[in-house]
Amino acid sequence: xxxxxxxxxxxxxxxxxxxxxxxxxxxxxxxxxxxxxxxxxxxxxxxxxxxxxxxxxxxxxxxxxxxxxxxxxxxxxxxxxxxxxxxxxxxxxxxxxxxxxxxxxxxxxxxxxxxxxxxxxxxxxxxxxxxxxxxxxxxxxxxxxxxxxxxxxxxxxxxxxxxxxxxxxxxx
Numbered sequence: 001x002x003x004x005x006x007x008x009x010x011x012x013x014x015x016x017x018x019x020x021x022x023x024x025x026x027x028x029x030x031x032x033x034x035x036x037x038x039x040x041x042x043x044x045x046x047x048x049x050x051x052x053x054x055x056x057x058x059x060x061x062x063x064x065x066x067x068x069x070x071x072x073x074x075x076x077x078x079x080x081x082x083x084x085x086x087x088x089x090x091x092x093x094x095x096x097x098x099x100x101x102x103x104x105x106x107x108x109x110x111x112x113x114x115x116x117x118x119x120x121x122x123x124x125x126x127x128x129x130x131x132x133x134x135x136x137x138x139x140x141x142x143x144x145x146x147x148x149x150x151x152x153x154x155x156x157x158x159x160x161x162x163x164x165x166x167x168x169x170x171x172x
Contacts, residue, residue, distance in 0.1 A: 010076040017058045017071045017089075026051055029075065036077065037169060045142045046083050046167050050075075052139040053163060056132055057089045066090060083167045090154070091161040099132070099161070100149060106136045107146035114141055143167050 011028055015021065026047050033043045057071050072088040091099065106114065118137045125134075140147070145166050151159045 011073065012075075013071075013073040015070050016068075017054055017061065019058075022051060022054045022058070025054065025073065032075070033083075039170060042167075042169055046085075048142045049139045049165065049167060050085055052135045052142075053085065053087045056135040057087060059135075060089070060091075060132065064092060064095075078166075081169045083169075084164065085167070086162055086164040088160055088162040090158050091151070093153075093157060093159050096151065096159060096161070102133050102136060103147050103149055103163070106133070106140050111141060111144075139165070 011025070011032060013021075013025060029047055029050055030043065033046060037043065054071070054073075061067060061069050069090045074084075074086045076084050078084060109117065114137050118134065118141070121134055121137075136147070143165055145168070148164045150162045150164075153159050
């Protein structure tokens with residue numbers, strides 16, 4: 001990985017997002033979590049949620065033709081009991097309301113409602129997982145904590161959009 005990357009019970013990355021970078025970041029997360037817990041389901045859930053968020057950013061950039069854009073990823077642990085994930089990427093301001101509306105919808109729904117929405121979207125898309133809602137729904141199903149978001153205006157066309165969530169370590 002050519003861009004900045006560091007690990008000491010946390011991960012900071014700023015750079016492009018592609019398949020190899022996703023793979024490297026997920027491996028780094030796995031290595032970090034291996035030093036923190038033996039709980040395989042928790043580690044799998046954390047990797048799954050991170051992978052969905054990275055895939056959504058990558059797909060958004062590809063769809064919008066923003067192939068030169070970068071992401072900023074920050075992972076840390078609170079008291080060795082909660083993994084905090086923050087992913088920042090460039091977003092067209094015109095997409096902001098749609099995305100925040102979808103995040104609010106996903107946050108407000110129960111697990112059963114999310115499963116039903118997931119099936120509905122798959123049927124509507126004829127099995128193609130190209131809808132950003134699918135990534136948000138599956139990440140939310142794996143993690144019962146809601147998403148939060150913030151943004152900072154870059155210019156009239158773009159903003160830096162930060163999507164965050166926390167994944168608590170299950171109490172054994």
